[in-house]
Amino acid sequence: xxxxxxxxxxxxxxxxxxxxxxxxxxxxxxxxxxxxxxxxxxxxxxxxxxxxxxxxxxxxxxxxxxxxxxxxxxxxxxxxxxxxxxxxxxxxxxxxxxxxxxxxxxxxxxxxxxxxxxxxxxxxxxxxxxxxxxxxxxxxxxxxxxxxxxxxxxxxxxxxxxxxxxxxxxxxxxxxxxxxxxxxx
Amino acid sequence: xxxxxxxxxxxxxxxxxxxxxxxxxxxxxxxxxxxxxxxxxxxxxxxxxxxxxxxxxxxxxxxxxxxxxxxxxxxxxxxxxxxxxxxxxxxxxxxxxxxxxxxxxxxxxxxxxxxxxxxxxxxxxxxxxxxxxxxxxxxxxxxxxxxxxxxxxxxxxxxxxxxxxxxxxxxxxxxxxxxxxxxxxxxxxxxxxxxxx
Numbered sequence: 001x002x003x004x005x006x007x008x009x010x011x012x013x014x015x016x017x018x019x020x021x022x023x024x025x026x027x028x029x030x031x032x033x034x035x036x037x038x039x040x041x042x043x044x045x046x047x048x049x050x051x052x053x054x055x056x057x058x059x060x061x062x063x064x065x066x067x068x069x070x071x072x073x074x075x076x077x078x079x080x081x082x083x084x085x086x087x088x089x090x091x092x093x094x095x096x097x098x099x100x101x102x103x104x105x106x107x108x109x110x111x112x113x114x115x116x117x118x119x120x121x122x123x124x125x126x127x128x129x130x131x132x133x134x135x136x137x138x139x140x141x142x143x144x145x146x147x148x149x150x151x152x153x154x155x156x157x158x159x160x161x162x163x164x165x166x167x168x169x170x171x172x173x174x175x176x177x178x179x180x181x182x183x184x185x
Numbered sequence: 186x187x188x189x190x191x192x193x194x195x196x197x198x199x200x201x202x203x204x205x206x207x208x209x210x211x212x213x214x215x216x217x218x219x220x221x222x223x224x225x226x227x228x229x230x231x232x233x234x235x236x237x238x239x240x241x242x243x244x245x246x247x248x249x250x251x252x253x254x255x256x257x258x259x260x261x262x263x264x265x266x267x268x269x270x271x272x273x274x275x276x277x278x279x280x281x282x283x284x285x286x287x288x289x290x291x292x293x294x295x296x297x298x299x300x301x302x303x304x305x306x307x308x309x310x311x312x313x314x315x316x317x318x319x320x321x322x323x324x325x326x327x328x329x330x331x332x333x334x335x336x337x338x339x340x341x342x343x344x345x346x347x348x349x350x351x352x353x354x355x356x357x358x359x360x361x362x363x364x365x366x367x368x369x370x371x372x373x374x375x376x377x378x379x380x381x382x
Binding site: 036037038039040041042043044045055075076077078080112115117118120121122124126142143144145146153154155156157158173174175176 | 218219222223283284286287288290291292293294295296297298300301302303304312319331334335338343344346347350351359360362
C-alpha cells in the first residue's frame, strides 16, 4: 500500500517537473528576430574552450577603444570589406605567435563583414555582428600574413565574447559556448 | 485523495500545454523571409562542375551533396542533377578559394555565392568556394555535410539562426549541419516555399 502511494506521488512529482519545465522554456524564448540574413560564409563553431584555444594563435582579454575604421582589402578576385578596431590588451592567455604581446599594448582587430564580387556585396558574418560595440572582450584570434602585412582576425566570427555584468557573453547567441568566465581560460 | 487527483490533472495539463506550445512554435516558424537570401533560380535544372583546383578528395562529397537537393523542391525541380563537363548556364562553378590564408585564419570552411543579382533577382550562375586548409581535415561525410550547406546557399537559402535554430534542425544551421546527411523537413518546407509548383 505504502509502495503504491510512493509510486503515485513520484509520478505526480515527475509530471509536475516536466510540466513546469516545458511550460516555462517554451514561452521564454523570443520569437524570430525577423532580420534579413545575407551571410553566405560557413564558419567554425566550437564546443569547448579547449577547442577554441587550440584553434587560436592569440587569446587576450582586451578593451575595444576609440573609433573603428573601414578598410577595403583587395583579395585575388574580390574585395573584402573590413572594420578595423583598436584593442587595448589587458591580459594575454595564449600567445603562439612570434610577437611579443603584453598588457597595455594596443593591437588591431580586423573584422571582415562582407565581400564584393562582380559588383555584388555578400555578407560573411551574421547581421548582429556586422558592427562590434566598444567594451571589454575575450578574443580568440589568429594572425594573418599577407605579403607585407600582418594583422589579427577573430579565429571565427561565431565566438566573440563581450563582458556583460560579470560574465563574457557570446555576441552570437545560439552556439554551444554562450558565455565564459575569465577563470576558465 | 481529491487533492492528489487535482495535482495530477494540473501536472498533465502543464505537460500538454508545454508540448503544444513547442510544436506550434516549430511548425509556425516555416518560410520566414529571414530564411532566404532574396533571389532564386528560374530553371528546373541547374548544372554544376568543379575546376582543376578542387582536390580529388572533394569530388565524391560534391556529387553526394549535390544529389541530396535533387527533386526536393516540389518534385518538379531538379537542382544540381549531374556534373557537366562544360560551362552552360544556369551553372554553378566549384573552386578552391584563391585566398586560402585569409579565409583559413578566419575559420571559414566555404562560401556559397549565387548570382549575378544576389538579393532580389533571378540567379543564372553561382560559385562555391572551398577553403581547403580548413576542410581537408574533415571526414568525407563531414565534407559532404559542409557542401550540402553551401549548395543550400546557392539555391537561395540563408542561415537558420536564433529562435528558428532552437526549434528546427536544418542543414543551414552551422551547428546542426555536421550531424545531417541531407536537407531536413524544415529545409524542404522552405525550399518548397521558394520554388512553388
